[in-house]
Amino acid sequence: MFEPNSYPLFDRRTLLKGAAGAGLLASGLSMIAASPVRAEFKQNPFTLGVASGDPAPDGFVIWTRLAPEPLQARGGMSVVPVDVSWEVSSDSELKQVIRSGTAVARVELAHSVHVELEGLEPGRDYFYRFRAGGIESAIGRARTLPASGAEVAQVRFAAAGCQQWEGGYYTAWRELARENFDFVFHYGDYIYENPFITVDRQGRAFPRVLPKDFSTCISLTDYRRRYALYKTDPDLQAAQASCPFLSSFDDHEVSDNWAADTVRDVPADAFLFRRAAAFQAWYEHMPVRRSLMPRGPDVVAYRRFQVGTLANVSVLDTRQYRSKQPCGDGFKANCAEADEAGRTMMGAAQEQWFADGLRTGTPSGQAAWQVLAQQVLFAHVDMRSFPWLTKSEGPVVDLDAWDGASAARGRVMGILHDAQVKNPVVLTGDLHHGVALELKQDWRDSAGPCVGVEFVATSISSGGDGEPVMSNAQALHSDNPHLKYVSNQRGYHRHTVTRERWLADFRAAEQISAQDRPMTTVKSFVVEAGKPGLVNT
Ligand SMILES: [Fe+2]
Numbered sequence: 001m002f003e004p005n006s007y008p009l010f011d012r013r014t015l016l017k018g019a020a021g022a023g024l025l026a027s028g029l030s031m032i033a034a035s036p037v038r039a040e041f042k043q044n045p046f047t048l049g050v051a052s053g054d055p056a057p058d059g060f061v062i063w064t065r066l067a068p069e070p071l072q073a074r075g076g077m078s079v080v081p082v083d084v085s086w087e088v089s090s091d092s093e094l095k096q097v098i099r100s101g102t103a104v105a106r107v108e109l110a111h112s113v114h115v116e117l118e119g120l121e122p123g124r125d126y127f128y129r130f131r132a133g134g135i136e137s138a139i140g141r142a143r144t145l146p147a148s149g150a151e152v153a154q155v156r157f158a159a160a161g162c163q164q165w166e167g168g169y170y171t172a173w174r175e176l177a178r179e180n181f182d183f184v185f186h187y188g189d190y191i192y193e194n195p196f197i198t199v200d201r202q203g204r205a206f207p208r209v210l211p212k213d214f215s216t217c218i219s220l221t222d223y224r225r226r227y228a229l230y231k232t233d234p235d236l237q238a239a240q241a242s243c244p245f246l247s248s249f250d251d252h253e254v255s256d257n258w259a260a261d262t263v264r265d266v267p268a269d270a271f272l273f274r275r276a277a278a279f280q281a282w283y284e285h286m287p288v289r290r291s292l293m294p295r296g297p298d299v300v301a302y303r304r305f306q307v308g309t310l311a312n313v314s315v316l317d318t319r320q321y322r323s324k325q326p327c328g329d330g331f332k333a334n335c336a337e338a339d340e341a342g343r344t345m346m347g348a349a350q351e352q353w354f355a356d357g358l359r360t361g362t363p364s365g366q367a368a369w370q371v372l373a374q375q376v377l378f379a380h381v382d383m384r385s386f387p388w389l390t391k392s393e394g395p396v397v398d399l400d401a402w403d404g405a406s407a408a409r410g411r412v413m414g415i416l417h418d419a420q421v422k423n424p425v426v427l428t429g430d431l432h433h434g435v436a437l438e439l440k441q442d443w444r445d446s447a448g449p450c451v452g453v454e455f456v457a458t459s460i461s462s463g464g465d466g467e468p469v470m471s472n473a474q475a476l477h478s479d480n481p482h483l484k485y486v487s488n489q490r491g492y493h494r495h496t497v498t499r500e501r502w503l504a505d506f507r508a509a510e511q512i513s514a515q516d517r518p519m520t521t522v523k524s525f526v527v528e529a530g531k532p533g534l535v536n537t
Contacts, residue, residue: 037080050241052287053245053288054287055244059118059119059144060143062130064113066111074107075111081104081107083102086131092127114287122150141243149308155311155495157185158494159455160187161460162458162463163461164192165461166206166207166208167208167463167512172491173235175519176242177238183243184243187427189252191253193253223282224284224285245287250376254319259323260319302316307367314357318375319375321349322405323343323344326404331383331389331399332396332397333395344408369529370424370425371425374428377428378439378454380480382396383396383398385472423529425452425453426452433470434458437455439453453525458492467489487508489509506524507522
């Protein structure tokens with residue numbers, strides 16, 4: 001009998017028994033270890049839940065990972081490949097199974113499985129489940145995208161991210177799970193790579209405490225254990241089981257404010273090994289397609305999702321190809337380097353890909369709404385009023401965001417203009433504030449035309465409880481006339497989109513330092529199709 005909890009990880013006796021059970025000749029351990037077996041588990045191996053992602057009109061990915069002891073280096077698994085069977089059904093109780101099969105969970109990928117479904121019907125719900133060693137996983141709900149070119153009446157989705165585990169309870173994920181969204185855009189900071197810390201920057205104790213042996217994520221094992229910890233949370237599991245995710249990454253999946261092949265003063269020849277480990281763990285834990293499997297330190301994660309002719313969602317990667325932050329990074333005034341023409345946030349290839357996707361005549365170019373689903377603040381924002389910054393007479397900007405590469409932002413605005421995109425909507429994370437902004441062709445001309453909008457979803461838990469009214473809110477508004485709303489509460493954004501209007505609801509938790517506190521819609525905006533700008537509701 002194969003015992004996945006046996007430790008040390010390589011156990012000849014259980015391997016041989018497992019191989020015999022699979023009907024194999026036990027002539028050599030290397031052959032045996034490469035042959036999948038039907039495992040038996042003493043404990044539930046589905047401790048990290050199930051997930052679906054990267055929907056298409058005819059399918060999606062379903063994901064799980066076997067980890068009976070999730071915080072162990074290998075999740076309590078041995079090196080033996082294990083058969084994981086899966087079923088997909090059109091009903092929530094899996095009575096009518098329409099697809100089934102077996103995937104092999106391998107130690108090389110932390111016993112994760114990514115199954116890509118195809119040939120399904122567009123625009124409808126499906127349900128799925130895994131089984132290993134006779135134990136069933138939870139049932140997850142997935143949903144295909146509408147048919148390409150379909151006249152879709154409405155799409156409902158959420159934008160969420162920034163979920164530092166120790167920062168607070170995942171009340172927002174619990175609430176989101178109840179919404180049965182068409183999909184969720186996750187803008188990154190799925191994990192935080194930080195060392196063992198028990199207090200936040202203000203010295204307040206975190207509501208949750210990391211395991212004592214956790215330290216800064218550097219190795220593949222470090223990152224895997226961090227994902228495993230986060231994914232043991234039942235509210236996150238409920239959210240991931242509720243609908244497909246469009247997964248992306250920001251900085252904390254690798255290291256705080258990394259940029260391309262470096263972070264701070266760590267050179268590429270050292271950093272890229274860490275990035276490779278971080279990306280492997282990211283892939284292992286995200287419901288993404290095989291095309292997003294990293295090759296060493298590289299992963300092509302920018303991609304496009306078409307919601308019929310209603311919306312075209314471009315998921316961007318603003319980390320891997322960007323110029324290093326100018327002027328030594330941070331929040332600073334008078335950084336001339338930030339305005340240099342050669343700076344980039346997406347890299348030339350991704351910029352070209354983005355422009356190509358908007359070309360008139362392509363299905364995506366005809367979409368009613370063009371969505372830039374990305375990570376860091378796109379609009380210019382003068383942040384000089386934040387009390388923790390050094391006082392400044394001039395604008396202070398976040399050099400890690402698009403304000404640190406104004407020419408790159410200008411090129412994206414040019415691409416949108418040239419393609420005659422009438423309704424660009426930028427979705428953003430990173431800031432840990434809920435923000436609504438109007439995009440200006442010229443940021444110095446506050447009375448000038450608005451060319452699009454940006455919604456910065458706050459954070460699921462990063463930043464602690466926060467407060468609905470910030471002490472510098474008034475100053476932020478007067479320094480930034482195009483900023484229409486700002487708050488510091490934890491939650492997510494709910495977007496309900498029709499051909500005529502885009503409704504954005506800012507969902508916020510009363511408190512996340514305690515469990516099960518209520519969530520409410522604290523602000524809503526409407527954007528009317530063809531009339532860029534934010535309308536209060
Ligand atoms: Fe974050």
